[in-house]
Amino acid sequence: MRIATWNVNSLNARMPRVEQWLADVRPDVLCMQETKLADSGFPAMAFEAMGYESVHHGDGRWNGVAILSRIGLTDPLVGFEPGLEPDTDTRLVSATCGGVRVTSVYVPNGRSVDDPHYQYKLSWLGRLRSHLDTTCRTDGKVVVCGDFNIAPEDIDVWDPTAFIGSTHVTAPERDALAAVREWGLVDTFRQRYDGVEGLYSYWDYTAGRFHKRQGMRIDYLLASAPLAERSTVDLVDRNARKGTKPSDHAPVIAGYDVDAEDAEDAEDA
């Protein structure tokens, strides 16, 4: 099973590229972030014509997350589980796809460490941990993926000294991310490429960052142990960041050596 995550930075602007990419790569599941669409504008029919069921959570100008699946899509849940403070700005959506509980997340940016949005980012990550605590089992097949807006380690940014005092690399952000991971999730990409520098998923549009290979690894797939133990592949599709009108993020793909289960067998996931 192959699952991909891609911050498309406006699905309206990116639809031709997303359709081409789906036709070329045919992942079983694609999680998207920053669709910048209301639910009413989400092109579910176009994806259905390509064999993908979908669920979208968005309210218009900003954010917006989605899951596409060609191996079944059941039990969709938009936002956090009902017991928690609501996901008011549409940054989280979940669904069960082929026996895997998949969550697509767009973690708040934080803006700057002295901005209220930074505290919102930390509390949002705390809610994500609570959401996992109450809706998923650590011994089930669970993937939480998306744009986390956090570089887990200094090796995940092109120049750590360029980020001193900035968001995405601070200890509180990394601690909040670690608390999510410690629920029972593994960053298989970094496990596979332990110590390897220069592996990024995002490059700022400005200053020719992509061509200078000056990026950050802020998009990833976190897998529960039953999946992480069967990890087969992790990669970034840098080609999707090239050419005309690319997103500033590239798709990240993970593979797991598990068969898609029927929906009725997914209850224990």
Place this chain on the structure above:
DNA sequence: ATGGTAGAGCATCTA
């Protein structure tokens, strides 16, 4: 000198 570019939408806000 707080730069640069992209997207939404039409003045800025977000990233």
